[in-house]
Amino acid sequence: MSPDVRTITDADLPDWIRALHTGFLRPPVVSKQEIESRRTTVDWKRAQGVFDAGRCVATYRSFAQRLSVPGGADVAVNAVSNVTVSPTHRRRGLLSRLMAGDLRAAKERGDVAATLISAEYPIYGRYGFGPAAWVTEWDVEVARTGLDPRYAGPAGGGRVDLVDAAEVREHGPGLHERTRATRHGAVDRSEFWWRRNTGAVAVDESPWTEPFYALYRSADGTVDGLLAYTCDDKWEAKLSLTTASVRDLIAVTPEAERALWHFLLSVDWVTRVRTGFRAPDDLLPLLLPDPRAARVIAHADFLWLRPLDVPELLTARTYVTSGALVLDVTDAAGLAAGRFLLDAGPDGARCTPTTRSADLSLDVGALGALALGDESASRLAALGRVAEERAGALAVADGLLRTARRPWCPDIF
Structure with a gap:
């Protein structure tokens, strides 16, 4: 049987x-x-x-x-x-x-x-499915960063406060939704996610280590950033070898993100920081006076995307340039196959089935890799995964689809 x-x-x-x-x-x-x-x-x-x-x-x-x-x-x-x-x-x-x-x-x-x-x-x-968002993890040697050892807090009226888990559950969900509106590739977090990741509920009997939590508040008191981290508290010959490991760091503004990194890199006794999985174009390395203090220890695919409704997927996003493309999408499962005309620009986009000749031919997985703006159609063409049917179509696709910042998914699910 x-x-x-x-x-x-x-x-x-x-x-x-x-x-x-x-x-x-x-x-x-x-x-x-x-x-x-x-x-x-x-x-x-x-x-x-x-x-x-x-x-x-x-x-x-x-x-x-x-x-x-x-x-x-x-x-x-x-x-x-x-x-x-x-x-x-x-x-x-x-x-x-x-x-x-x-x-x-x-x-x-x-x-x-x-x-x-x-x-x-x-x-x-x-x-x-195609890899739509990648992640990078850094190990930062604090002593080599070149940051001012006399740092005492953010400028401009903002502040960083250590808080408890209850305050994280109060402020975190709204902050995360605001962050998702500024960073594509992020997914929603349920109430259960916040309870589980602040120790309020356990799925199994695995030991829970309570992290330190810090909130960044802007000058008007608005919570614009959240940091959760743990420390291993290691010493040798009366010298600290402590590593701080980031569990979560989200921020609505660059000011909040910079302030939280600077805060963590200034905590007494912390000699190294493990960043966790960040966007490959995270601010962290370049905000350091010496970016070489941040060593890449992981770089890999993370969020994979499988289109099911091509018109809805491509019209939901925005475009900073104008252009039109006819995409001939193949799908072995027959769920998203078709020929579609994408006509997009800063004022909006339309994507409709068409009988016009194709500009690009690609499978649904390649479209998944392109949809959030991370991958280059020209690179996929060089790999044999996209075919340019009309001269110049690859340049149009890259101009339309690629985004200024790379997508990032902070969460494993």
Whole structure:
């Protein structure tokens, strides 16, 4: 008998969680605390499992998400998460079955695209996803930054205050929504996200380390930035070797972002700062008098995007130049294929099906990589992933689609 694919029931939950842990190489132990937490915080109507001989051998879940696009608007997307296949059932097409059903349901529901954070690069391109936003992590040697050791706080009337988790839960959600309007590629955070990431609720029995929290307030008292960080408090021969690790740093204004970095880099005893996953064009390295003090320790793809509704995806965003392109989009799954005329400019955009000759031909994954403005159509053409059907179309595409700042997704989901 072939394995059975079905929506998870309450009775399936313990076995599904065990399979999830197995797939991610965590101990296959399921606690009552985790069962109860996931039971009340997950939309199980969109969780799938594959069962063979009564045992769960693959997991898959999706949920509603809002994704910010260039210009500050956001769109409804289908976020894919908790994808695993047990090692006993690899290469049997189980993920393909799960993915196909979920993407069809997302298309019927009216979601503009699907998103995911890919654990492995080669997996998701065959399902029409493309890497739409990348991340970089830096290790900063504080003594080499060249920052003034006498720094005592931000100029211009702003201030940085240490606060507790309750204040973060009060100010964080509104601040994050304001931040998403200024940085495309970011996704929404639920109330549960804020409770979990401030220690108010635990999903499992993993130990919780309370971070330090700091808010940046502008001169008028508005909260414009948030920083959460931990310190390892290491010493050797009476010398501090302490590393501060950033858990979260979001800011609405460049002033707030600079102030929070400067604050963290001036904390006594902190000799190194690990930044966590930042946008590749983060302000951090260049705001230092000596940017070489910030050493890149990770640079990788992060948010992957799979278009489902090409016209809606391309008209939701803004464009700083004017131009028109006919895109011939292929899609092996048949969900987003078609030929579309994009006519865009600073005053808005229209994207409609057309029978005109194509300017560019590309698959849906390449369009996913281009949609948020991070990738270059010219580079994808050099890689053989985009075909220029009309001379000059690549230059038009790069002028239209690329953005001044790179997209960034701060959150794993």
